[in-house]
Every structure is written in C-alpha cells, then in structure tokens.
Amino acid sequence: MNIDQIRYKRLGYVALTVTDPARSLAFYRDIVGVHAFEGDQDTVFLCCSDRHHDLMLSRGATPALKRIGWEMESPEALAALVAHMGEIGVSMFPVDAAEASLLRISNAYRMSEPTTGATFEFYSAMEKAPQAYTPTHTNVSRLGHVVLSSPRKSETEKFLLEHMNFRISDQIGPIVTFMRCFPNPLHHSFGVGHGDASKLGHINFMVTDVDDIGRANNRMKRNSVPIVYGPGRHPTSNSVFFYFLDPDGITVEYSFGMEEFPEEGAREPRMFPLVPESFDSWGGSPEATFSKVGDVETLTSA
Numbered sequence: 001m002n003i004d005q006i007r008y009k010r011l012g013y014v015a016l017t018v019t020d021p022a023r024s025l026a027f028y029r030d031i032v033g034v035h036a037f038e039g040d041q042d043t044v045f046l047c048c049s050d051r052h053h054d055l056m057l058s059r060g061a062t063p064a065l066k067r068i069g070w071e072m073e074s075p076e077a078l079a080a081l082v083a084h085m086g087e088i089g090v091s092m093f094p095v096d097a098a099e100a101s102l103l104r105i106s107n108a109y110r111m112s113e114p115t116t117g118a119t120f121e122f123y124s125a126m127e128k129a130p131q132a133y134t135p136t137h138t139n140v141s142r143l144g145h146v147v148l149s150s151p152r153k154s155e156t157e158k159f160l161l162e163h164m165n166f167r168i169s170d171q172i173g174p175i176v177t178f179m180r181c182f183p184n185p186l187h188h189s190f191g192v193g194h195g196d197a198s199k200l201g202h203i204n205f206m207v208t209d210v211d212d213i214g215r216a217n218n219r220m221k222r223n224s225v226p227i228v229y230g231p232g233r234h235p236t237s238n239s240v241f242f243y244f245l246d247p248d249g250i251t252v253e254y255s256f257g258m259e260e261f262p263e264e265g266a267r268e269p270r271m272f273p274l275v276p277e278s279f280d281s282w283g284g285s286p287e288a289t290f291s292k293v294g295d296v297e298t299l300t301s302a
C-alpha cells in the first residue's frame with residue numbers, strides 16, 4: 001500500500017468529556033462563540049462550520065479528550081488508511097450504524113493511536129449542519145488544531161508521518177512538533193508535545209480577525225474566564241494567539257492567521273531553538289494552569 005493515497009480533507013471534530021455538559025455548552029456557545037444546536041443532557045454537538053459538528057461534549061467524571069475525528073478526502077483515501085493499518089497490524093474498528101447515524105458520519109472507523117492511546121476516528125463524509133454556522137461576537141473560521149503531549153513523542157511523530165501520511169511543518173527543539181494532515185494546507189492540525197503522560201494540551205479555534213483576539217481579551221476578563229497565555233504571536237505558524245480555560249480547566253486557544261502549505265513544493269520543516277521566544281515572539285509566558293487539564297481517553301468499545 002502506498003501511503004500517499006492516505007489523504008485528509010481536514011481535522012473533522014474533537015470530542016471532549018466534560019463534567020457538566022450544560023455548563024460547558026453555555027461556555028462554548030456564549031464565550032467561545034460556536035453554535036450549539038443539538039443534544040441532550042449527556043451529549044451536545046456544536047459547530048463553527050457548515051458541518052454537523054466540530055465539537056462534541058459528553059458527560060463524564062474526568063475532563064478528557066474522548067477522540068479526534070479526521071475527515072478523509074474521499075472513500076478511497078479512507079480505504080487506503082484502513083488497508084495500511086491492516087498491513088501493519090493496527091486494529092481498526094468500524095463505528096456501528098446507530099452511532100454513525102447519531103454522529104451524521106458515513107464510513108467511519110476508529111483506532112487507538114499506538115503511541116499515545118488517543119482514539120482517532122476516520123470517516124469520509126459528515127452531513128451538513130441543520131443551519132449553517134453564523135458568527136456572533138467572534139468570527140470563528142474553523143476548528144484549527146489539537147495538541148497532545150506524548151511520553152513517546154518521537155514514536156508518535158514517526159507513526160503519524162510513516163503510517164498516517166502527516167507532514168512535519170515545524171519543531172521547537174525536542175519539545176513540540178507541528179504536523180499537517182496532508183494535503184490540508186494548514187501549518188498544523190495536530191501538535192505533539194513531549195510529556196510524562198498522554199495528555200490533552202489544548203484545542204484551537206481559528207478566528208478571522210485580529211479584533212476577535214482583542215475583544216476576547218476583554219470578554220474573558222468581564223466573565224472571569226482565566227486567561228492562561230497571550231495575547232502573543234507564535235513564530236512557528238506566525239499566528240496571533242490567545243489561550244483561556246473552559247469551565248473544567250481545559251485549555252482553549254483562539255488564533256488569528258496561520259501559514260498554509262502547497263501540496264507540491266512545500267518548504268522544509270524548520271527547527272526552532274528551545275527558548276521562550278520560539279513559543280511567543282512577543283515575550284509572554286504561560287500561566288501554571290496552561291495545558292494542565294485533560295486526560296486522554298482510551299478506546300473502550302468498538
């Protein structure tokens with residue numbers, strides 16, 4: 001199997017486990033500015049695109065990353081991924097029809113990413129949202145990326161490169177590697193950081209205007225939302241960033257602007273030195289509560 005046939009449309013959605021879905025729903029809708037339209041007491045769906053959902057929140061005892069959904073470019077790209085995982089002995093579990101229907105996805109499979117235990121879901125299409133997302137106070141352009149820490153960072157990177165056809169865009173020393181889900185052009189849809197355990201670092205929403213960042217700074221203060229890093233600028237992707245905590249303490253990032261890569265002739269990955277300016281060229285530093293909450297849930301059922 002040629003892994004070049006494994007091609008992604010985008011980071012599809014992130015599923016989080018939260019301790020109080022109604023409270024988190026209100027936060028993501030009213031403070032973050034994504035659209036909530038469907039759900040029950042235990043599971044809610046939110047969107048910031050024309051797709052059924054970009055974020056799913058489920059009730060649980062401990063805040064966590066439940067899974068990451070990757071939208072493949074085509075059914076053929078999904079088949080290539082499933083075939084390749086079969087060849088290397090990584091189990092892929094089809095999502096049953098009832099759950100796929102709830103999630104409005106077709107042709108879906110899950111696996112446990114072997115180096116972090118994170119659950120990755122792959123599907124070839126998701127239905128449209130009942131109503132397209134309309135921005136409110138913030139122009140959220142899309143779910144941008146997820147960053148995880150891995151106790152086996154080099155192996156995680158290697159798995160994503162060699163078996164999922166991701167590409168490296170940049171690295172900061174041995175601490176963090178930014179990867180794009182090829183051929184999606186965004187500098188990174190996934191980041192892998194070095195850590196003692198598999199943990200959620202943050203989830204990111206991209207915004208269309210630097211004013212969205214400035215307004216967020218004031219909105220968070222007015223609403224007593226902890227701001228944990230920024231505003232600042234990441235020299236890696238060249239984005240202006242702003243990090244804050246959701247009601248469970250999960251770190252959420254807004255970012256404005258991000259380098260995009262062509263499919264052919266992309267520049268080589270860069271290695272940034274391990275100095276604070278490689279994380280924030282404006283000289284800021286994160287609070288102690290930055291990226292501290294969020295277990296990585298393992299795949300419990302197929």
Ligand SMILES: CC(C)C(=O)/C=C/C(C(=O)O)=C(/O)C(=O)O
Nearest residue numbers: 147176191234236237239278279
């Ligand atoms: C604080 C993190 C690790 C950092 O330096 C991030 C850089 C970028 C970027 O280049 O955009 C991120 O978005 C990120 O990892 O969150």
Ligand SMILES: [Fe+2]
Nearest residue numbers: 145147204253
């Ligand atoms: Fe980020």
